[in-house]
Amino acid sequence: MNPEDRKTKQLPKVGIYGLTSCAGDQLTIVNCEDQILDIFGSAEISSFLMAKSDNTEGEIDVAIVEGSVSSKGDLEMLEDIRKRSKVLIALGNCACNGGPQAACVAAEDHKERMKQVYGDVKWSLPDPIDAKPLSAYVKVDMQITGCPIDKWEFLRALGRLVKGDGPIPISYPVCVECKYNENECLLFKNEMCLGPITLAGCNSVCINHNIPCFGCRGAVIEANVAGEAEMLVNMKHPQFPDRKNFDYQDVKNRAMMYGGNTMAELLDKAKVKGAKK
Amino acid sequence: MIDNSCIAGDRSNPFLPEMMRIVRRFDLTSDVRFFQVRPTEASRALTLYYKPGTFMMVSNPGVGEAPLSISSTPSRPGLIEFCVRNVGHVTNSLFRMKENDEIGIRGPYGNGFPIETLKGRDLIIVMGGLGAAPLRSLLLYALDNRDDFGEIYLLHGAKNPHEMLFRKEFYDMMERDDLHCMLSVDKDDTGKWPAKVGLVTSLFKEIKHIDPKTTHAAICGPPVMYRFVLQELLKLKIPKHQILMNLERRMKCGVGKCGHCVVREVYTCLDGPVFSYWDVLNMKELIY
Amino acid sequence: MRILKLKKKDLKKFLESISSFGELWAPVKKGNRWAFQPTAPDNIDLDAGRTILPLKKFMVPQKFTMFKYNKEGYTPELSNIPSRIVFGAHPCDIAGLNILDKLFTENFPDPYYIERRKKTAIIGLSCLPDEFCFCNETGTDTVEEGFDLFLSETGTDFYLVWIGSSLGDDLMRMAENLFSEDIAFEDIQKFTNWKKERAKKFKVNIDLTGMPSIFELSLNSKIWDKIGERCLACGSCSMVCPTCNCYDVKDTVELRECKGERNRCWDSCTLHEYSLVAGGHNFRANRSDRLRLWYTHKLESFIGAYGKPSCVGCGRCLVTCPVDINAYTLAKTLREEEVFFK
Numbered sequence A: 001m002n003p004e005d006r007k008t009k010q011l012p013k014v015g016i017y018g019l020t021s022c023a024g025d026q027l028t029i030v031n032c033e034d035q036i037l038d039i040f041g042s043a044e045i046s047s048f049l050m051a052k053s054d055n056t057e058g059e060i061d062v063a064i065v066e067g068s069v070s071s072k073g074d075l076e077m078l079e080d081i082r083k084r085s086k087v088l089i090a091l092g093n094c095a096c097n098g099g100p101q102a103a104c105v106a107a108e109d110h111k112e113r114m115k116q117v118y119g120d121v122k123w124s125l126p127d128p129i130d131a132k133p134l135s136a137y138v139k140v141d142m143q144i145t146g147c148p149i150d151k152w153e154f155l156r157a158l159g160r161l162v163k164g165d166g167p168i169p170i171s172y173p174v175c176v177e178c179k180y181n182e183n184e185c186l187l188f189k190n191e192m193c194l195g196p197i198t199l200a201g202c203n204s205v206c207i208n209h210n211i212p213c214f215g216c217r218g219a220v221i222e223a224n225v226a227g228e229a230e231m232l233v234n235m236k237h238p239q240f241p242d243r244k245n246f247d248y249q250d251v252k253n254r255a256m257m258y259g260g261n262t263m264a265e266l267l268d269k270a271k272v273k274g275a276k277k
Numbered sequence B: 001m002i003d004n005s006c007i008a009g010d011r012s013n014p015f016l017p018e019m020m021r022i023v024r025r026f027d028l029t030s031d032v033r034f035f036q037v038r039p040t041e042a043s044r045a046l047t048l049y050y051k052p053g054t055f056m057m058v059s060n061p062g063v064g065e066a067p068l069s070i071s072s073t074p075s076r077p078g079l080i081e082f083c084v085r086n087v088g089h090v091t092n093s094l095f096r097m098k099e100n101d102e103i104g105i106r107g108p109y110g111n112g113f114p115i116e117t118l119k120g121r122d123l124i125i126v127m128g129g130l131g132a133a134p135l136r137s138l139l140l141y142a143l144d145n146r147d148d149f150g151e152i153y154l155l156h157g158a159k160n161p162h163e164m165l166f167r168k169e170f171y172d173m174m175e176r177d178d179l180h181c182m183l184s185v186d187k188d189d190t191g192k193w194p195a196k197v198g199l200v201t202s203l204f205k206e207i208k209h210i211d212p213k214t215t216h217a218a219i220c221g222p223p224v225m226y227r228f229v230l231q232e233l234l235k236l237k238i239p240k241h242q243i244l245m246n247l248e249r250r251m252k253c254g255v256g257k258c259g260h261c262v263v264r265e266v267y268t269c270l271d272g273p274v275f276s277y278w279d280v281l282n283m284k285e286l287i288y
Numbered sequence C: 001m002r003i004l005k006l007k008k009k010d011l012k013k014f015l016e017s018i019s020s021f022g023e024l025w026a027p028v029k030k031g032n033r034w035a036f037q038p039t040a041p042d043n044i045d046l047d048a049g050r051t052i053l054p055l056k057k058f059m060v061p062q063k064f065t066m067f068k069y070n071k072e073g074y075t076p077e078l079s080n081i082p083s084r085i086v087f088g089a090h091p092c093d094i095a096g097l098n099i100l101d102k103l104f105t106e107n108f109p110d111p112y113y114i115e116r117r118k119k120t121a122i123i124g125l126s127c128l129p130d131e132f133c134f135c136n137e138t139g140t141d142t143v144e145e146g147f148d149l150f151l152s153e154t155g156t157d158f159y160l161v162w163i164g165s166s167l168g169d170d171l172m173r174m175a176e177n178l179f180s181e182d183i184a185f186e187d188i189q190k191f192t193n194w195k196k197e198r199a200k201k202f203k204v205n206i207d208l209t210g211m212p213s214i215f216e217l218s219l220n221s222k223i224w225d226k227i228g229e230r231c232l233a234c235g236s237c238s239m240v241c242p243t244c245n246c247y248d249v250k251d252t253v254e255l256r257e258c259k260g261e262r263n264r265c266w267d268s269c270t271l272h273e274y275s276l277v278a279g280g281h282n283f284r285a286n287r288s289d290r291l292r293l294w295y296t297h298k299l300e301s302f303i304g305a306y307g308k309p310s311c312v313g314c315g316r317c318l319v320t321c322p323v324d325i326n327a328y329t330l331a332k333t334l335r336e337e338e339v340f341f342k
Helices: A003-008 A024-030 A036-042 A072-083 A092-097 A110-118 A151-161 A174-180 A225-233 A248-270 B089-095 B129-144 B167-173 B200-206 B223-235 B277-282 C008-017 C091-105 C111-119 C166-173 C185-200 C211-217 C223-230 C236-240 C287-306 C316-320 C327-334
Strands: A013-018 A044-048 A060-066 A069-071 A085-091 A128-132 A142-144 B018-027 B032-039 B055-060 B064-069 B080-085 B102-109 B122-128 B152-158 B180-185 B215-220 B243-246 B274-276 C003-007 C023-030 C033-038 C063-070 C073-076 C084-089 C120-125 C149-152 C158-163 C247-253 C260-266
Touching: A013 A024, A013 A072, A024 A092, A024 A151, A036 A151, A060 A072, A060 A092, A069 A072, A072 A085, A085 A092, A085 A151, A092 A142, A092 A248, A110 A128, A142 A151, A151 C247, A174 C236, A174 C260, A225 A248, A225 C223, B032 B089, B055 B080, B055 B089, B064 B080, B064 B089, B064 B129, B064 C247, B080 B089, B080 B129, B102 C073, B122 B129, B122 B223, B129 B152, B129 B215, B129 B243, B152 B167, B152 B200, B167 B180, B180 B200, B200 B223, B215 B223, B223 B243, B243 B277, B274 B277, C003 C008, C008 C158, C091 C111, C091 C120, C091 C287, C111 C120, C120 C166, C149 C166, C158 C166, C158 C185, C211 C287, C211 C327, C223 C287, C223 C327, C236 C316, C287 C327, C316 C327
Parallel strands: A013 A044, A013 A060, A060 A085, A085 A142, B122 B152, B122 B215, B152 B180, B215 B243, C023 C084, C084 C120, C120 C149
Antiparallel strands: A069 A128, B018 B032, B018 B102, B032 B080, B055 B064, B055 B102, B243 B274, C003 C158, C023 C033, C063 C073, C063 C260, C149 C158, C247 C260
């Protein structure tokens, strides 16, 4: 686009916000050093607290929200953003799935858990509540997940968004990208890898470094969670008799770290042999 | 030199789209839009050739590519016409395009209707919903070469008058005495519908004077339509291999490489999209 | 076909003398497995087993750009394809390439495949089967074509070298003095003995006779549902299969301008989106439907179209599927032999 065009053409208004999270996803955007000028040139970034100071909070075309809803303050902020945005995008695992702070939501009452961790203290924070993903409260139009997000996935999505197209969602698991990278499968090396049930888009970065998948991008569409758990807990692979099995609770803990309540429910439904009540 | 004169695109690179200009577009229904396109090089427009029932791969730069049935007939050369329903990324983006914008086109692909076999035969054309898109091509072709065909029956069903594609064009056809044009809507919410109210299958009673042995049927419509229409056609004793269907599949290449449209050993893009009912019976998965 | 002798000790010298053709890629160890990687002649593992990915990664890379585009239109990206020498290709992998040749070079030839195939010199190397190989059953334990040079072990201090193409001949002539044509009677004997010994080493007992009819008869079998329950739909089997050629096409767009790339990447029929059409109808919504497509395509449909299975017996599905669904267990199960569900 030439400068003349830019003056006359209205750029889409975009706001980038953070609720409860480590802000790592916004940081990933700020770290797009080679593309940051393009980001600010392709859209009117009306609000991005981490990157700029003259923020305005009005009607916007696209809201990009990081973090989970973990307090009443978060919730008010989110509802306000939703009201004044046409498209709302959940950014990062916390916004899409609740993040690690939502890992044991189902376990006990929230107040009880807070007490166990912090004791009887007076809260200066605005009313903490159970951490939940954005979709638990408002309509989320698109998700860009990951912990942190993949820079290129974000840029591709933004490129399409500013031109009026929705991002193309990924629908395959990490294993596909892991094979693109010609990695040795960690499941055959006695590692508890969640690759087969986890949404791809990360270019299998952990497995490329010999670290089994934690599932930080959340479950892939139609994830066979039952099959994965059955394999990890019970299956004896006839071609590889030495492959070891894992304790069900360990598998569950790992899956819940980023998958939270959703994963817990899927696992409970699966009724894997060896699961304790 | 590889001759590219009668195809859109490039024979030496079958994936390379040729840019074409949108000359006209208008809404057929609330979610289906009609597009007329023409090669940017005007001299190419008249040489492009395709068979009724074939499809083109349509690209919008930056968005992607999707297969679209051709709605126009080769007997009226110069323009290629498509009906686009706003359902995917590519079609969504096409809805934003204006006259004189350019899109990428390559094709035609697929077997198309066996025009040579159909010559001298009676035709029953049954369309529903967006199925009107490919069958309009066949219908217009047959009407433009009217002497080559026997009796022609057109059965077109829609949910309501607003949902009927090309309704104006088909209204006018009701006047013709060389075509049995039968239109029906499931429900008339306008009160002004001049034709039948009822399911498309109810129109079959009016088919007379056909010899099933020399009659071919062509069907295209939503999956639910097939079962009931097929029953009616079998009641008319039309042989299974003379019942032709234009099928839809996910496709990424159109030329038998990407694999998405495979059913058993058949590539919908090369061996289809027109299949006979006999093929369908032979190959589970082809329609459902 | 012309056959020559090459002393084993001269192999390194030979590979060095043809290095002007292109970068040398050969199997090198990756964990407990192997992978084709750029390497120096010194680091080649001559006893390498099957690589994680087959040769298709050279001809249709995992991800590559088909076109660059801007408002004016699309420009093919065919100019920056590198010349390479791939050393150490096993017969089954070359047989896989021959199948891909049929798919990509006939009926709308794919210029991207053809260009890469032309620029890749394939030097085959004979191998010994491990406990997962069954190329003897698929008839791909030897190959007659598809390579430029093929080095066969003889159990002694030399290789027998088959010259498979005019490019192969050119390569040989770049170090002609290393090759000799005088093949003695005992050389032939040594070679046939080695082949006999090799044939004895196959361990997988897989029976592929009559597979098309068995598949046809089992289309509605409950087995598919059971296997579908177990399948993780991870797509790994397709990624590692030498003859899986399905791909997806995606466009990327730059932030500020209407320009970008049209990219092509490997896809798998076991994945959810494979048969999903715009508007939401999925022709193969269940894992079992998709898995059935995978195996019928390999072991039945391809036989219908080309007269032989598109399985080359490389054993990659056996060592890759984490839940043990593979050509071996499937063929057994369909013969009503209890494999999965004891």
